[in-house]
Amino acid sequence: MRHIHVIGIGTGNPEHLTVQGIRALEATDAVFALDKGEAKAGLLGLRRQICDRYIEGRPYRFIEAADPERDRRPADYGVAVDDWHAARAALYEGLIAEHLREDERGAFLVWGDPSLYDSTLRILDRVLARGRISFTHDVIPGITSVQALAAAHRIPLHAIGEPVRITTGRRLRDGLGEEPGATVVMLDGDPRFEGLDPALTIYWGAYLGTPDECLVAGRLGDVAEEIRRVRAEARARHGWIMDIYLLLRPAA
Numbered sequence: 001m002r003h004i005h006v007i008g009i010g011t012g013n014p015e016h017l018t019v020q021g022i023r024a025l026e027a028t029d030a031v032f033a034l035d036k037g038e039a040k041a042g043l044l045g046l047r048r049q050i051c052d053r054y055i056e057g058r059p060y061r062f063i064e065a066a067d068p069e070r071d072r073r074p075a076d077y078g079v080a081v082d083d084w085h086a087a088r089a090a091l092y093e094g095l096i097a098e099h100l101r102e103d104e105r106g107a108f109l110v111w112g113d114p115s116l117y118d119s120t121l122r123i124l125d126r127v128l129a130r131g132r133i134s135f136t137h138d139v140i141p142g143i144t145s146v147q148a149l150a151a152a153h154r155i156p157l158h159a160i161g162e163p164v165r166i167t168t169g170r171r172l173r174d175g176l177g178e179e180p181g182a183t184v185v186m187l188d189g190d191p192r193f194e195g196l197d198p199a200l201t202i203y204w205g206a207y208l209g210t211p212d213e214c215l216v217a218g219r220l221g222d223v224a225e226e227i228r229r230v231r232a233e234a235r236a237r238h239g240w241i242m243d244i245y246l247l248l249r250p251a252a
C-alpha cells in the first residue's frame with residue numbers, strides 16, 4: 001500500500017529539519033509541494049532546497065501543484081474554509097493517484113509542524129474518507145514558529161508555572177481576556193494592537209529562521225509603532241510576510 005510521510009520542516013532554516021525527517025525523506029519516492037502563489041515562491045524554494053540537500057544518491061520526484069484559490073473575505077468563514085478544504089482534498093487525491101504507485105512512499109513537507117494551524121492532516125483524512133484511494137501515513141514533528149520565536153529572543157514563553165495560550169490575530173480582536181498567562185498570536189495579517197494594555201511586553205518576530213529574520217521586543221506602548229513600520233517595510237520588500245508575537249502581562 002502507498003505510504004505518506006507528513007513531515008514538519010521547521011520555519012525557514014533547512015537545518016530545522018529533524019534527523020527523523022531526513023531519514024523519512026531519504027526513503028521517499030515523490031515529494032508533494034503546493035505552490036501558494038508567486039509571492040510565496042521563497043517558501044516553495046525552501047522545500048526544494050531541503051530535498052536537494054537531504055535526499056542524496058536516490059532519484060525522487062518533486063511534484064508541484066497550484067493551491068486552489070481561497071475566498072479571503074468570505075461572508076461565512078467556516079463555509080469558505082470547508083469549501084477550500086474540499087477543493088484541496090480533491091487535488092491531493094488526484095496528485096497521489098497520479099504520481100504515487102501502490103508500492104511507493106510520498107511526502108508532504110509542512111511548514112513548521114503539522115499540528116499547528118495547518119490543514120494537511122485534516123485534508124488527508126478527507127481524502128481517505130472519500131474512499132477512492134487508500135494509503136497509510138505517519139507524522140514527523142517539526143519546529144514550530146512558536147519555538148522559533150522563543151529561541152530567537154532567547155526567552156521562555158511564560159513565567160514560572162503560568163499557562164501559555166496560542167491564538168490568532170482574528171481572535172485577538174476580542175481582546176486578551178481575563179485569563180492569566182502568556183499569549184502567542186499567529187496569523188495576524190494586520191496587527192494594530194488597539195485595545196491592548198500598553199504595559200504588556202511584546203516579543204515580535206518575522207521570517208524567523210531565515211536570513212531575513214527581524215526581531216523587536218519591548219513594552220507594547222513603546223514599540224508598537226516600530227513593529228508596524230518594520231513590518232510594513234519588510235512586507236513591501238519581500239512581497240509577503242510571516243510574523244508572530246508573544247504578549248506577556250506586566251508582573252503583578
Ligand SMILES: C[S@@+](CC[C@H](N)C(=O)[O-])C[C@H]1O[C@@H](n2cnc3c(N)ncnc32)[C@H](O)[C@@H]1O
Nearest residue numbers: 011112113117144145186187207208242243244
Ligand atoms: C498557516 S500558519 C502555519 C504555522 C506552522 N505550521 C508552524 O508550526 O509554525 C502560518 C503562521 O505561522 C507563523 N509563522 C510561520 N512561519 C513563520 C516564520 N518563519 N516567522 C514568523 N512567523 C511564522 C505566522 O504567524 C504565520 O501567519
